[in-house]
Amino acid sequence: QPLISITDVGRKYVIGAEVIHALKSVTLHIEKGEFVALMGPSGSGKSTLMNILGCLDTPTKGEYVLNGIRVSEMSDNELAEVRNKEIGFVFQTFNLLPRSTSLDNVALPLVYAGIRRSEREERAKVALENVGLGNRAEHKPNELSGGQRQRVAVARALINNPSIILADEPTGNLDTKTSVEIMALLEEIHSKGNTIILVTHEEDIAQHAHRIVRMRDGLIENDYPNEHIKLIS
Ligand code: ADP
Numbered sequence: 001q002p003l004i005s006i007t008d009v010g011r012k013y014v015i016g017a018e019v020i021h022a023l024k025s026v027t028l029h030i031e032k033g034e035f036v037a038l039m040g041p042s043g044s045g046k047s048t049l050m051n052i053l054g055c056l057d058t059p060t061k062g063e064y065v066l067n068g069i070r071v072s073e074m075s076d077n078e079l080a081e082v083r084n085k086e087i088g089f090v091f092q093t094f095n096l097l098p099r100s101t102s103l104d105n106v107a108l109p110l111v112y113a114g115i116r117r118s119e120r121e122e123r124a125k126v127a128l129e130n131v132g133l134g135n136r137a138e139h140k141p142n143e144l145s146g147g148q149r150q151r152v153a154v155a156r157a158l159i160n161n162p163s164i165i166l167a168d169e170p171t172g173n174l175d176t177k178t179s180v181e182i183m184a185l186l187e188e189i190h191s192k193g194n195t196i197i198l199v200t201h202e203e204d205i206a207q208h209a210h211r212i213v214r215m216r217d218g219l220i221e222n223d224y225p226n227e228h229i230k231l232i233s
């Protein structure tokens with residue numbers, strides 16, 4: 001069975017007399033180890049779908065089965081645990097704690113997982129080394145470049161060995177050169193067997209993925225393997 005199985009999923013918002021169908025009917029299966037780019041115009045439902053995939057939001061229709069478990073049947077505690085241990089989030093705006101060091105930012109998911117301090121620090125150090133920031137452990141976000149901040153966020157996303165990395169416009173605030181570096185890092189993570197789902201507006205960035213899903217008006221418009229991948233990798 002696939003790692004992610006979404007069947008006829010809908011999400012509507014009711015605002016007064018208005019009903020907005022952010023997702024109309026989405027069916028999507030993603031296997032362990034896939035690298036998927038999610039594209040589509042603004043308002044097409046990408047963020048809504050990512051929020052559902054990340055168990056931050058629940059569908060108003062259809063079913064989401066993650067790792068063989070129906071998400072709709074999970075308790076709030078189980079959902080919190082899945083979000084912390086099974087899913088690594090990377091955002092356009094990095095979402096780091098501004099007053100905390102790189103080390104403490106990376107170690108945060110381990111605090112929620114109940115890991116003791118010495119092990120947290122050890123693992124966070126290794127995670128920072130793995131993204132090339134072993135020498136930035138004591139720096140705070142405002143002492144780092146945009147690319148370095150995103151590396152810290154990637155290290156944090158990976159710290160609990162999640163099943164899935166959800167990256168929402170991870171290069172949206174980075175210049176071209178830094179974007180390419182972050183994509184190389186995501187490719188390296190993918191090559192180690194991680195599953196990555198990436199939202200991007202940029203065709204160049206999407207070309208790093210092995211499968212491209214395009215959305216429009218709350219529906220999947222098309223879903224194809226990336227034919228160009230062999231040319232760049
Ligand atoms: P995007 O993913 O399109 O770059 P955001 O993730 O910042 O943008 O916002 C998600 C979308 O949800 C936006 O299109 C925004 O207009 C919409 N949105 C978020 N909250 C609300 C709300 N409370 N009411 C209406 N629309 C909202």
Ligand code: ADP
Pocket residue numbers: 013015020021022023040041042043044045046047048049
């Ligand atoms: P995308 O990420 O592709 O830009 P979104 O998933 O953010 O698209 O939005 C899809 C549609 O759902 C948009 O019409 C948006 O305004 C609407 N929407 C998203 N979030 C909310 C919300 N919290 N309340 C009301 N409408 C929302």
